[in-house]
Amino acid sequence: MENAPVGVGECACEKDMESAPKEDMESALKRQGTIPTSIGYCMALESLDLGNNNLTGNVPNELGQLLLGSLDLSSNILSGPIPQSLTSLHFLGVLNLSYNKLSGRIPREAHFDTLSANGWAYSGNDLLCGELTEKVCDVIGLFGKILLKKSMKRMQMREYCFTELLFW
Helix, strand or coil: CCCCCCCHHHHHHHCCHHHCCHHHHHHHCCCEEECCHHHHHCCCCCEEECCCCEEEECCCHHHHHCCCCEEECCCCEEEECCCHHHHHCCCCCEEECCCCEEEEECCCCHHHHHHHCCCHHHCCCCEEECCCCCCECCHHHHHHHHHHCCCEEEEEEECCEEEEEEEC
């Protein structure tokens, strides 16, 4: 946990979030590092706001084990896919993953789909794709649509997401 923001790993491993002094947590969250997987042990955590930091790395799968009502990881430098485990957060009422460097398909699940019907929770992540974006993830579905249209002139692909199609 060398790269974990000071205080975040300690809270997840050793303290209950409610016992951490508020000023210590606020100063700890303004640091760089990764979100430690040990945050999954912080079972009393109901709300996690790590927005507006310089956090890097992937969103840990372990967040899906918590009983979060609110999750804000916006405005960081998080990368990789959105973990499918986040769709297990059935108590989640607020989700904000905007303005990171997340990539791949946005996970689908009935409750998870209602958290950002207009896609705002994912905005600013140019490499995300799926129904809530205008980017196609499914290559087979994409080529099925192309067969119904004119021939494809050029296709540009950026890390799992087709971002540009030109027809002639």
